[in-house]
Amino acid sequence: MSQAYSNLHxxxxxxxxxxxxxxxxxxxxAWFDIVLRYRRSLLGPIWLTLSMGVMIGGMGPLYSALFGTELSKFFPHLALxxxxxxxxxxxxxxACHTFVNSSHYLKQGYFPITLFVWRSLARNVIQFAxxxxxxxxxxxxxxxxxxWHALLFFPALLLLLINAHAVGLLLGxxxxRFRDVTQIVTSLMQxxxxxxxxxxxxxxxPGRARYVLWNPLAQMLDLLRTPLMGGMASLHDWIGILCWTVGTSVVAGLLFMKYRRRVVYWL
Structure with missing residues (x-):
């Protein structure tokens, strides 16, 4: 009892x-989440690879023809x-379901909520692998x-994981607290x-439409994809993502400090 009290405070x-x-x-x-999702499946998580491969293989030639772009250039761009x-x-x-899907753990005893943010992130890393x-x-x-520019993929991936953890805390x-936000986030991602x-x-x-590249997801995508295509992402994207990382980490940290004890009462 004293241990639970000290943990909560x-x-x-x-x-x-x-x-x-x-x-x-x-x-x-996280690994058990993947195993349970594909329980009694013959190929298991390999279905993740096959389904994504079929989608990329079908879309590549079609979109290359629609945009009038050479397939050898467009295909890796689309795949990545x-x-x-x-x-x-x-x-x-x-991230929107992080704590809701873990409510049976959180209601039974003390667990630090970051444990379930990392669980969600680890599950997505396994799927990505x-x-x-x-x-x-x-x-x-x-x-x-x-x-050698390909090595820049690793600091970009590290920035992505830091952002993912901050977003997991923030949206979680x-x-x-506000369940309708999940639907808003889903529509926004679409x-x-x-x-x-x-x-x-x-x-x-066209020049007047390039403002869409200020989208932090577009900048993050450029940091990850360009090194794997033999290029180097722009300095503008690195600065933009670094600023975004600081911003999301600060906001997530402030919310975590103020509301972390209330999560179990919101479930």
């Missing part, structure tokens, strides 16, 4: 660290765009030659998919 940093330092728990829970957008979308969508392998045959077919808290260069090339935009 510890400072926000200690509460955050208590959940973050237990990857053995949240990684195991679809893979990364699927990652973005699942992170944001799952099953899908990013599709990049290898696409890159070999398109003859992409990587340079807001959507637990709209942003068409305002982000997933299916189209940024250079095809």
């Amino acid at each position: 510890r400072n926000a940093w200690a509460d955050w660290w208590e959940g973050t330092r237990r990857p053995d728990i949240w990684w195991t829970l 765009g679809v893979i990364f957008w699927g990652f973005f979308s699942s992170i944001v969508t799952d 099953h899908q990013i392998v599709l990049y290898i045959p696409v890159a070999l077919w398109a003859g992409i030659s990587l340079s 808290l807001i959507c637990t 709209m942003l998919m068409f305002l982000t260069p997933v299916f189209w090339l940024p250079e095809n935009l």
Whole structure:
């Protein structure tokens, strides 16, 4: 009882660290989520790879013809765009349900809420790992030659994970208190998919429409995709994402400090 009391009244940093330092728990829970989702399935999580591969294979030649772009140039652009957008979308969508889907744990005893944010993020990382392998045959077919710029993919991925954790806390808290926000976020992500260069090339935009590239999801996509296509993302995108990371981390931290103890009462 005294342990539960001390946990509920510890400072926000200690509460955050208590959940973050237990990857053995949240990684195991994330893996079980994947296993249960594909229980009694013959191929299991490989269906993630196959379904994404079929979609990319069907859309590539069609959209290349529609946009009048050489297939060898457009196909890796589309493949990476679809893979990364699927990652973005699942992170944001799952963030809205982070605490609601973990209510049976939170109602039974003390658990630091960051544990379930990491669980959601780990589950999406596992799914992403099953899908990013599709990049290898696409890159070999398109003859992409990587340079040292490809190493910039890793700091970009780190920034994505930091943002994903902050967004997980932010949306998890807001959507637990206000359930209608989940529907707003879902609709917003559907709209942003068409305002982000997933299916189209940024250079095809007219000058007056380039403001859509200020979209942080478009900037994050450029940081991740460009190094894997043998290029280097612009400094503008790095600065934009760094500013966005600081902003989301600060807002998520403030909400976490103020409302972390109320989550169980909102469930």
